[in-house]
Amino acid sequence: MKKVVKFGGSSLSSAEQFAKVKQIIDADPDRRFVIPSAPGKRNPKDTKVTDMLYACYEKAEKGEDFKKALRDIRDRFQRIIDGLHLKTDLSVEFRNIEEQFNKKAGQDYAASRGEYLNGIIMADYIKASFIDSAKVIFFKENGEFDHEKTNRTLSEVLKDAERAVVPGFYGSLPDGTVKTFSRGGSDITGSIVARACKADVYENWTDVSGFLIADPRIIDNPAGIETITYKELRELSYMGAGVLHEDAIFPVRSEGIPINIRNTNSPEDNGTWIVESTCQKSKYTITGVAGKKGFCSINIEKDMMNSEIGFGRKVLQAFEDNGISFEHMPSGIDTMTIFVHQDEFMDKEQQVVAAIHRLADPDTIEIEADLALIAVVGRGMKSTRGTAGRIFSALAHANVNVKMIDQGSSELNIIIGVANEDFETAIRAIYDIFVTARI
Amino acid sequence: MKKVVKFGGSSLSSAEQFAKVKQIIDADPDRRFVIPSAPGKRNPKDTKVTDMLYACYEKAEKGEDFKKALRDIRDRFQRIIDGLHLKTDLSVEFRNIEEQFNKKAGQDYAASRGEYLNGIIMADYIKASFIDSAKVIFFKENGEFDHEKTNRTLSEVLKDAERAVVPGFYGSLPDGTVKTFSRGGSDITGSIVARACKADVYENWTDVSGFLIADPRIIDNPAGIETITYKELRELSYMGAGVLHEDAIFPVRSEGIPINIRNTNSPEDNGTWIVESTCQKSKYTITGVAGKKGFCSINIEKDMMNSEIGFGRKVLQAFEDNGISFEHMPSGIDTMTIFVHQDEFMDKEQQVVAAIHRLADPDTIEIEADLALIAVVGRGMKSTRGTAGRIFSALAHANVNVKMIDQGSSELNIIIGVANEDFETAIRAIYDIFVTARI
Numbered sequence: 001m002k003k004v005v006k007f008g009g010s011s012l013s014s015a016e017q018f019a020k021v022k023q024i025i026d027a028d029p030d031r032r033f034v035i036p037s038a039p040g041k042r043n044p045k046d047t048k049v050t051d052m053l054y055a056c057y058e059k060a061e062k063g064e065d066f067k068k069a070l071r072d073i074r075d076r077f078q079r080i081i082d083g084l085h086l087k088t089d090l091s092v093e094f095r096n097i098e099e100q101f102n103k104k105a106g107q108d109y110a111a112s113r114g115e116y117l118n119g120i121i122m123a124d125y126i127k128a129s130f131i132d133s134a135k136v137i138f139f140k141e142n143g144e145f146d147h148e149k150t151n152r153t154l155s156e157v158l159k160d161a162e163r164a165v166v167p168g169f170y171g172s173l174p175d176g177t178v179k180t181f182s183r184g185g186s187d188i189t190g191s192i193v194a195r196a197c198k199a200d201v202y203e204n205w206t207d208v209s210g211f212l213i214a215d216p217r218i219i220d221n222p223a224g225i226e227t228i229t230y231k232e233l234r235e236l237s238y239m240g241a242g243v244l245h246e247d248a249i250f251p252v253r254s255e256g257i258p259i260n261i262r263n264t265n266s267p268e269d270n271g272t273w274i275v276e277s278t279c280q281k282s283k284y285t286i287t288g289v290a291g292k293k294g295f296c297s298i299n300i301e302k303d304m305m306n307s308e309i310g311f312g313r314k315v316l317q318a319f320e321d322n323g324i325s326f327e328h329m330p331s332g333i334d335t336m337t338i339f340v341h342q343d344e345f346m347d348k349e350q351q352v353v354a355a356i357h358r359l360a361d362p363d364t365i366e367i368e369a370d371l372a373l374i375a376v377v378g379r380g381m382k383s384t385r386g387t388a389g390r391i392f393s394a395l396a397h398a399n400v401n402v403k404m405i406d407q408g409s410s411e412l413n414i415i416i417g418v419a420n421e422d423f424e425t426a427i428r429a430i431y432d433i434f435v436t437a438r439i
Numbered sequence: 440m441k442k443v444v445k446f447g448g449s450s451l452s453s454a455e456q457f458a459k460v461k462q463i464i465d466a467d468p469d470r471r472f473v474i475p476s477a478p479g480k481r482n483p484k485d486t487k488v489t490d491m492l493y494a495c496y497e498k499a500e501k502g503e504d505f506k507k508a509l510r511d512i513r514d515r516f517q518r519i520i521d522g523l524h525l526k527t528d529l530s531v532e533f534r535n536i537e538e539q540f541n542k543k544a545g546q547d548y549a550a551s552r553g554e555y556l557n558g559i560i561m562a563d564y565i566k567a568s569f570i571d572s573a574k575v576i577f578f579k580e581n582g583e584f585d586h587e588k589t590n591r592t593l594s595e596v597l598k599d600a601e602r603a604v605v606p607g608f609y610g611s612l613p614d615g616t617v618k619t620f621s622r623g624g625s626d627i628t629g630s631i632v633a634r635a636c637k638a639d640v641y642e643n644w645t646d647v648s649g650f651l652i653a654d655p656r657i658i659d660n661p662a663g664i665e666t667i668t669y670k671e672l673r674e675l676s677y678m679g680a681g682v683l684h685e686d687a688i689f690p691v692r693s694e695g696i697p698i699n700i701r702n703t704n705s706p707e708d709n710g711t712w713i714v715e716s717t718c719q720k721s722k723y724t725i726t727g728v729a730g731k732k733g734f735c736s737i738n739i740e741k742d743m744m745n746s747e748i749g750f751g752r753k754v755l756q757a758f759e760d761n762g763i764s765f766e767h768m769p770s771g772i773d774t775m776t777i778f779v780h781q782d783e784f785m786d787k788e789q790q791v792v793a794a795i796h797r798l799a800d801p802d803t804i805e806i807e808a809d810l811a812l813i814a815v816v817g818r819g820m821k822s823t824r825g826t827a828g829r830i831f832s833a834l835a836h837a838n839v840n841v842k843m844i845d846q847g848s849s850e851l852n853i854i855i856g857v858a859n860e861d862f863e864t865a866i867r868a869i870y871d872i873f874v875t876a877r878i
Contacts, residue, residue: 234742235772246743299848303673304685309764316752325748329768330847332854333674333814337847368848375772386835388844393832396825405827405853407844408769408776409738409807414844415771 001030004199006168006190008206009040009048011264012118015083022126024205024267033158033197035168035190036122038114039076049076049114057110060101070098077117088124093117109178112170115186119167128163137171137192139179145171145247154196166193187248191259195251202252202259204244209263210272211236213288214431218424223435227273227280228287235377235413236288249274278379285384286434289427291374293420295327296342297404298352299335302362306333311360318355322348327373328406328415337404339417342369371403372423374416376430382411390433391416398429440469443638445607445629447645448479448487450703451557454522461565463644463706472597472636474607474629475561477553478515488515488553496549499540509537516556527563532556548617551609554625558606567602576610576631578618584610584686593635605632626687630698634690641691641698643683648702649711650675652727653870657863662874666712666719667726674816674852675729688713717818724823725873728866730813732859734766735781736843737791738774741801745772750799757794761787766812767845767854776843778856781808810842811862813855815869821850829872830855837868 007021025031038049056069074094081088097113116132123130136154138146150171158164168186173179181188187204194202211225211233228236230253233244244259252259253276262271305311312329315336319326327339345352353365381387388407391414395402404417418426446460464470478488495508513533520527536552555571562569575593577585589610597603607625612618620627626643633641650664650672667675669692672683683698691698692715701710744750751768754775758765766778784791792804820826827846830853834841843856857865 231773237772297848301849306766307764309762310755310759312765312768313752313755313759316749316755320749320752323748325746326751327745328770329751330845331767332845332847332849332852333676334670335847335849335851337849366848385838385840386832388841389828389830389832389835391828391831393825393828396828399824401824402827402846403848403850405844405846406769406771407841408771408774409736409805409842409856410740410771410774410776411842412774413771417848 002032002197002199003028003030003201003203004033004035004190004194004197005031005203005205006035006186007037007264008186009037009050010207011205012036012038012122013040013042013046015080017264018080018084018122018125020264020267021122021205024264025126027267030200031203032163033161033193033199034122034126034128034163034165035186035193036115036118036165037168037186038118039080049073050111052076053110053114054107057101057107061104066101070094070101077121080121084121084125086121086124088121090117090120093120106177108170108180112167112178112180115167115169119165123165126163126165128165129161131157131161131164131166133167133170133189134172134176134178136166137189139171139173141174143173143179145181150192151196154193158193158197181247182245184245184248187245188251191248191251194257195255198255199257202257203262204259205262205264207263207265208261209266209269210261211288213284213286213435214427215290218427219431222431223284225272225288226270226283227275227278229275229277229379231412232287232377232379233274235375236290244274282378282380284378284434285380285387286376286378286430287380288378289374289376289430289434291372291423291427293370293372293423294342295339295371295373295417296345296367296369297371297417298338298340298356299366299368300337300356300360300362301335301364302360303334305336305362312336314360315356318352318359321355322352324348324352328404328417330404330406339371339373339404368403370420371417372420372426374418374423374426374430375413376416377413379412381414388414391430394429394433395426398425400426400429441471441636441638442467442469442640442642443472443474443629443633443636444470444642444644445474445625446476446703447625448476448489449646450644451475451477451561452479452481452485454519456703457519457523457561457564459703459706460561460644463703464565466706469639470642471602472600472632472638473561473565473567473604474625474632475554475557475604476607476625477557478519488512489550491515492549492553493546496540496546500543505540509533509540516560519560523560523564525560525563527560529556529559532559545616547609547619551606551617551619554606554608558604562604565602565604567604568600570596570600570603570605572606572609572628573611573615573617575605576628578610578612580613582612582618584620589631590635593632594637597632597636620686621684623684623687626684627690630687630690633696634694637694638696641696642701643698644701644703646702646704647700648705648708649700650727652723652725652874653866654729657866658870661870662723664711664727665709665722666714666717668714668716668818670851671726671816671818672713674814675727683713721817721819723817723873724819724826725815725817725869726819727817728813728815728869728873730811730862730866732809732811732862733781734778734810734812734856735784735806735808736810736856737777737779737795738805738807739776739795739799739801740774740803741799742773744775744801751775753799754795757791757798760794761791763787763791767843767856769843769845778810778812778843807842809859810856811859811865812843813857813862813865813869814852815855816852818851820853827853830869833868833872834865837864839865839868
């Protein structure tokens with residue numbers, strides 16, 4: 001067994017958190033490769049080290065004095081070192097950083113130092129070898145991640161390592177310059193490392209015990225999701241919560257490596273397993289319910305629309321020509337409704353309407369704003385008759401008017417449109433019927 | 440008040456039926472303009488006069504002896520004349536027809552004689568003037584109906600008529616040749632006449648007391664529909680039953696003239712009113728439920744489909760390029776399902792799949808066959824919360840697996856996909872919950 005463990009910023013924000021992480025790593029000898037983030041916030045008012053680095057580098061770039069800012073950053077790390085009673089000396093590192101900042105080595109280099117330094121401390125602390133990601137994770141000249149070169153180099157390097165720390169978030173361009181992934185990129189590093197070493201599990205340690213069935217801002221203390229498939233996860237991505245970077249899924253998914261989301265502050269929790277496919281039934285009929293406000297619908301009517309080949313294509317063309325992607329497109333015989341993001345659509349509203357008129361010559365076009373879309377997702381729905389009945393009875397009972405329903409052949413989800421102001425009520429009604437009442 | 444009354448073939452198949460029709464016309468002096476069809480079947484094994492005419496003319500065209508066939512047709516009309524104790528003499532007419540058949544005057548001319556002769560008898564019987572449709576209903580040289588010329592001529596002619604008979608089904612081309620509408624074309628003639636004389640009602644008399652909430656082959660003795668809007672009717676056109684020719688609706692709809700479907704054999708029934716818009720609530724939450732078997736679904740998956748502008752358009756392009764129209768297109772985040780007519784799709788299946796791959800590059804495409812689509816339609820559904828809940832609870836209760844749900848912003852209908860074999864069960868469950876149980 002081989003496990004890759006990635007720890008988020010809040011799991012590594014202080015010596016106390018570092019100690020928890022060491023316990024977790026030491027508890028399981030399979031946890032051999034560790035991907036640390038930069039120190040995150042220690043309390044809600046705190047600043048993440050990455051943000052401190054960005055701000056510090058901005059000063060450097062403007063030619064302002066950044067010594068004080070850099071000293072603050074060093075203090076953050078020194079406190080961790082002292083708290084852990086380590087002897088790690090970052091003097092040389094910080095002299096290098098100062099030098100590079102003066103040379104204006106770039107924002108990416110600056111931002112990456114949080115993970116880099118945290119990695120050095122971590123390696124020292126858990127007695128593992130430190131692997132600088134700039135030497136094993138590569139980008140192509142055009143900025144694209146170099147999948148092949150990385151995998152080749154990384155698997156070679158990891159083959160000989162018993163226990164190693166590979167800092168998250170960055171790699172290097174062909175000329176050696178540091179380049180970072182987009183924010184949240186440590187998840188990607190973890191996934192890449194898991195793939196390269198052919199790990200059995202990719203553990204992603206954060207500050208929540210996995211995914212929740214519903215948004216805790218709407219449902220008090222919602223139940224957690226034990227197992228979720230990649231597909232379900234994508235469908236639930238509606239909830240917008242930055243649960244996991246999209247690009248972080250691809251490397252492990254393509255290798256069939258499961259991801260286990262765990263809580264550093266509550267390591268006894270099983271967390272959530274993200275898997276390609278599973279015969280594990282979920283505890284409830286639904287795996288999750290999520291949604292978002294801020295959609296609008298364009299309702300198009302045309303007599304005999306149904307018998308006009310190409311009508312739907314022409315309507316979509318009008319949206320595409322204006323660079324607007326559509327969410328859903330339920331249709332009757334003579335009606336067709338297109339759901340789009342309101343903020344995207346608003347500016348181009350009249351152009352799109354004009355384009356629909358020009359391309360598809362409809363009878364009428366009506367726009368309804370301030371709608372929310374809710375996705376009820378669950379691989380268990382297919383095998384449970386009456387799921388739809390329960391959902392819509394619950395919504396009726398809660399006095400929610402259903403403005404749109406969309407369920408395709410996958411039977412993995414039902415998408416429901418409601419007014420923005422009914423959004424929370426609807427989520428609660430659906431959660432209650434499936435989880436609280438557990439019908 | 441001015442009413443245009445059209446009688447179908449079964450309403451005019453015999454002297455007995457003619458007598459009922461006269462009673463209906465005489466019962467209301469507003470019933471001033473009468474559109475007769477050709478005599479229909481008197482019993483299930485009977486032949487319609489129009490079919491006799493087609494067969495007779497076929498002989499004429501092949502140069503075979505058609506005297507006997509024409510005599511049989513004359514007998515049909517003579518029986519009606521004798522049964523009504525009229526003195527109508529069709530000798531000249533039949534001599535003309537024979538002459539024209541010998542001259543090979545065309546199939547359209549032949550077919551139109553049923554309405555023409557029935558119109559002469561009708562005019563004689565109810566003491567109305569006879570207007571030959573060839574003189575008032577016009578087609579353009581390219582075969583298209585000449586809306587403007589017809590309306591101008593017809594409204595002029597009808598202005599002076601107190602009571603007139605205008606045979607259904609045919610008109611004439613610019614050179615005077617007779618041309619017919621497609622089958623069921625008498626409905627169109629009635630609608631054109633109603634428009635030209637600015638009628639208050641267009642009564643369409645047939646052998647059923649209007650539309651039924653559900654198909655009587657599935658539901659025993661289903662309740663009737665009192666009032667239905669044009670839009671609802673279009674949505675229910677799914678039921679495929681040839682209730683009313685599409686082209687028959689346009690002329691009256693554009694003038695706001697309501698259509699009243701009535702039963703010649705049961706004139707005391709109110710029948711069904713077809714209207715543009717109404718504040719009449721329907722008796723039940725649903726106006727009707729109808730459906731059709733023989734669809735298949737093409738289920739397309741692609742990671743990140745949702746964020747790819749133009750994906751949906753490309754998929755529809757693949758269908759359009761192969762001349763296939765789609766029925767519905769429900770979508771999730773990474774999935775999209777297209778419903779098409781199975782018989783249309785079958786032959787081009789592999790071309791379409793290849794085109795989707797080429798144009799949209801999806802991850803997987805799966806085809807599911809033998810599906811039925813059901814439309815639950817009702818203008819009352821929008822104002823009645825919980826309609827969807829009741830439908831899906833009823834279906835779950837009846838053990839029907841719901842494969843697709845599609846409800847757009849119009850809230851006029853919900854489209855449901857089920858397996859072919861669940862079709863009748865589903866229709867029954869929906870009918871029962873809304874009509875029998877009347878919840």
